[in-house]
Amino acid sequence: MSRGPELIITEKDNAARRIADILSGETASAERMNGVNVYKWGGKRCIGLSGHVVGVDFPPEYNDWRDVEPVELIGAPVEKHPTQENIVAALRRLARRAGTVTIATDYDREGELIGKEAYELVRDVNEDVPVDRVRFSSITKREVTEAFENPDDLDFNLAAAGEARQIIDLVWGAALTRFLSLSARQLGNDFISVGRVQGPTLKLIVDREREIEAFDPEDYWELFSKLTKDANGDAESFEAQYFYLDDDGTEAERVWNEADAEEAYQTLLGVEAAEVASVNRRTRTDTPPAPFNTTQFIRAAGSIGYSAQRAMSIAEDLYTAGYITYPRTDNTVYPDDLDPRELLGAFEGDRRFKEDAESLLEQEEIEPTEGDNETTDHPPIHPTGELPSASDLTEDEWDVYELVVRRFFATVAEDAVWEHLRVVAEVEGLSLKANGKRLLEAGYHDVYPYFNSSESFVPDVEEGESLVLSDTHLDAKQTQPPRRYGQSRLIETMEQMGIGTKATRHDVIQKLYDRGYIESDPPRPTRLARAVVEASEDFAKLIVSEEMTSQLESDMLAIARGEATLEDVTEESKEMLQDVFEGLMESREELGKQLQDSLKADKTVGTCPECGGDLVVRKSRRGSYFIGCDSYPDCTYTLPLPSTGKPLIMEDSCEDHDLHHIKMLAGRKTFVHGCPLCKAEEADEEDDLVIGTCPECGEEHDGELAIKRLRSGSRLVGCTRYPDCDYSLPLPRRGDIEVTDESCEEHDLPELRITYEGDREPWELGCPICNYREYQAQQNGEGGSDLESISGIGAKTAEKLKDAGIEDVKTLKASEPDDIAAKVEGVGADTVRKWQTAAD
DNA sequence: GCAAGGTC
Known part of the structure; x- marks a missing residue:
């Protein structure tokens, strides 16, 4: 009996291609099967998965959120089903006739689970084929060759540890998410989610915000003088700071008492020189950074x-x-x-x-x-x-x-070497210090300019030397609250806490944005986020605690070692969740109300000037945002918002109207709109300025073109017969518009100039029609393909798509996913379908 | 439609 081909399965296409190259000595050829690459040489086939190609979920009868009590999910079965049909189908086809199978997924726990998933798909169609497992941590000729020479077996215990995680995450996440969403009546797109990783991450942000709010600033003072070494007419000056030894004998610069600060200040004002009390020099080695993870x-x-x-x-x-x-x-x-x-x-x-x-x-x-x-x-x-x-x-x-x-x-x-110079000068029993640093050897800074390597100058002085003292100043300061986490700081903290993984931490932050839990950058928590964290702290502490992960980690370790089973661990976890639900069910209504109130607070801009109700940000049926009164239809007061971007309610408010300022989030085009009522009033007060004849209805109806300011804050050149004629040309949001004496011969309109406050050069916008034409030409010309506007399509992919004749989103949407998958390397039909949905 | 984890 002849043996079928050897099948090698990797975690991703890229790895499959490189491994095929290494093992075949670059003779492998690629062919497409169901839109999936299969690399082929001699009697071997190599296919790359796309991470997990099967997922866990509840059976369909649990799908309806309203029909199923969330608590029932705890006892519900958890099933596995293919999520990447095309890859699963290709794998089955290859596995059916394979003589041996080698699992070559990534060398980590999740890779072991992905390997086991592949193993089960293989077993479904081929009961007898021998399956082994190779492990290597980088795809180099040496490592890969060695791994294939010494194959091992799949570690089913390690994979089971991963499966326990999947089940626990699903059950806790789904049950609690549904409970919160249902109790606040937030179904559809605006559901309220919690999970083992997003929970503690959100709590981190909320806790910091609580610290900031509870912060009580304290006054303190700092004193500085200029010291000058004046030798042979060459004056070298540097700034020195007053310091003292506090009760513990440690050096302190901040003076907490105004009278003490004032006394020291007066003393320094009254002197003209200070004597150098000590000079310390030391060199410090600054080692280059570690490789990037x-x-x-x-x-x-x-x-x-x-x-x-x-x-x-x-x-x-x-x-x-x-x-x-x-x-x-x-x-x-x-x-x-x-x-x-x-x-x-x-x-x-x-x-x-x-x-x-x-x-x-x-x-x-x-x-x-x-x-x-x-x-x-x-x-x-x-x-x-x-x-x-x-x-x-x-x-x-x-x-x-x-x-x-x-x-x-x-x-x-090489290492960099710094010289640190510390000088202490004294006068009238007061001490002043200065720290200088000089880069003696730039070392790695020469090739890596991203770290600060600036020097601070302090001249060579000697003990006992007298320095001229001048320019003493006393700075009144206040202690500052802790700073909000920035995105990278957040990711570092998550890593330290052991939550999330290298591949998911940044996605988790994105998820918090998408769920309406955080806004702006650095991220600031919404009222909803606080309410969710508070509710969790009260009833389901574990879901916002890093302990849930550390507990899970040790359980997974036990499973991997064979000291516990998947069933032991998941059953225990489900019992804990059952207890959590007892508390939750009792407080269902109260909890729901709190969540709803917070949701409303997040949308509230201020008080309605007409009826005293709440003004909230709303979305019109056409999908545009505006501000309306919460008492609608009793009160019909509205204010418009700009048409670009998604409104963000800022923390600061307008002094005149006590309405929160609005920022419009639109990626790079983000701008601050300010107080919506101020904008509307400015527009009401400003008259339209006629500059010419409307090219569309001028002849027939005497329509005129005018520079207008809209209540939404936008400016445009538009027809005075609006809304009967809607001819319009855009104008920039910022700057003053000046109508010049020059005029455009072609369109018989004056040329416009935009001027700005400060040093910024004016912009000669010219004739508004010519300007708009140029703008349109630019949009359609270079970078005319808008493929990259779809999330998941980067520059490289866009390039590949264009090579295959798919120039823009329109063509992409009109094409058959399978056709595209067949033409474009590394792109499956499922991916194309995702893009097509994303484009809608 | 829920999570978190892969990958695209």
């Missing part, structure tokens, strides 16, 4: 202005294009077979990195830095050595790519 990468990208979500999406594109390694990793230690010299060598041929690469290669010894996390999942994020040419990347992609390259450079660069 996901969290540290997000943090660094954050410091150059990229949100966590955006940084990961760009990294994903760079990875798919082959320029950087896999961006989701916990590892901060390079694998043994990364040869830094070889990788540096790849940058010698590139104009932009040549100089730095060469100087690094001149080092006699190259020993990369190591971080604290050494894991088996993937190598730290580093450039692959395949370089993009300038036109391959957008500006943002280049920024992020350069960051990854330079981080790699830094990890193989």
Whole structure:
């Protein structure tokens, strides 16, 4: 009997392709099966999954939220079903005729579970085929070859640990989410969610907000003087700060008592010189940073202005294009077979990195830095050595790519060395100190400019030397509340707390935005978020506590070790949830009311000037936002809002009308609208300024074009016969509009100039018709494809789609998913369907 | 339609 082909299953297409290349000596060819790549060479086939291709859920009879009491979900069965039909079908087809199967999913717990899911799909169609498992932590020739020479077995206990997590997350998450949503009567798109990871993350944000609110600022004073060394006519000055030793004998700069501060201030004002009491010099070694894992990468990208979500999406594109390694990793230690010299060598041929690469290669010894996390999942994020040419990347992609390259450079660069100089001067029993620092050896800072390496100057002085004292000033200050978490700080804290994973932490933050729990950046919790956290603290403490995860982790460890079973762990967890529900059911109504009140508070802008009710942000039937009275239909008072963006109610209010200011969130086009009533009044007070004849109805009806200000705050050039004629041309939101003496011959309209406050140069907008035409041409010309407006389509994918003749969203929507999948590498029909839905 | 975890 002849054996069928060997089937290799990986976690993702990219890994399948690279492993096929390595094992085949680059002779593997790719073919498409159900829109999925299958790599083929000799008697072997290799297919990449897309992470989990099956998911857990309750049976369909539990689908209706209203029909099923949330508490019933605790006892409900949990089923597995395919979520990526095309991949599952392809896998089954291949498995049916396979002679052996090798599971080569990622080397971590979730990878073991994904491997077991693949194993079960294989077993469904082929009872006898031998299945083994290979493990490697980076896809290099050496590791992969070695792993395939020494195959192992699947670790079913480890996979069961992952399954226990799936079940517990589903049951707790779904039961509590439904309970909160039902009790507040929030069904449909605006349901109220909680979960093991989003819960504690939200509590972190809410707790910080509570600290900020409870903060009681304290007054203190700080004193500074200028000290000048005046030797041989060369005056060198520096600022020194007053300090004293507090009761514990520790050095303090803040003076907590105004009288003491004033006394010291007067003393310093009365003197003209101070004597140097001590000079301390020391050198400090500043070691280069460790290689990037996901969290540290997000943090660094954050410091150059990229949100966590955006940084990961760009990294994903760079990875798919082959320029950087896999961006989701916990590892901060390079694998043994990364040869830094070889990788540096790849940058010698590139104009932009040549100089730095060469100087690094001149080092006699190259020993990369190591971080604290050494894991088996993937190598730290580093450039692959395949370089993009300038036109391959957008500006943002280049920024992020350069960051990854330079981080790699830094990890193989030399230490930096600083010299710290501390000078203490004394006068009349008062002490002043200054700390200078100088970069003696720039080391890694030369190749990694993202850290602050600025120096502060303090001249060489000697003990006993007299310095001129001048410019003494006393600064009154106040202690500040703790700062809100920024996105990267939040992700770092989640990592420390052990919640979420490298691949999900940034998504969790996005989810909190989507659910209406946080707004703005740095994120600020809404009233709803507080109510959800409070309700959870009162009745389901575990769901907002990091302990739920640490408990789960130790349970999973026990399962993996064979010391506990999946059933033991899930049953115990369900019993705890059952107890939680006893408390919840009793307080159902009260809880629902609190959630509803908070939801309303989140929408409230202020008090209605006509009836004293609440003014709230509403959405019209056409989908646009406006402000209306909560007492509608008894009160019909409304205020318009700008048509672009989603309104955010800001914290500050208008002094005249006591209405909260509004910000319109629209990505890069975000702007502050301000007080909606002020905007409306400004428009009412401003007369339309006629500048010419309406090109559409001028001849027939004597329509005229005028510069108008709308109550929504927008400005435009529009026909005076509106609404009978709706001809209009856009005008910028900001700046003063000046009508110049010049006029456009073609359209017989005056040219406009926009002027700004401050130093900003005026903008010669010109004829409004010409200007609008140029704008439209620009929109349709370069970057005319709007494919990238769909979430999930990056620059690279858009490029690939265009190569396949799919130029824009319209074509994408009109095409058959399977056709696109067949034409475009790495794109499945399911993905296309998702894009098509996203485009609607 | 719920979670969290993969991946796109």
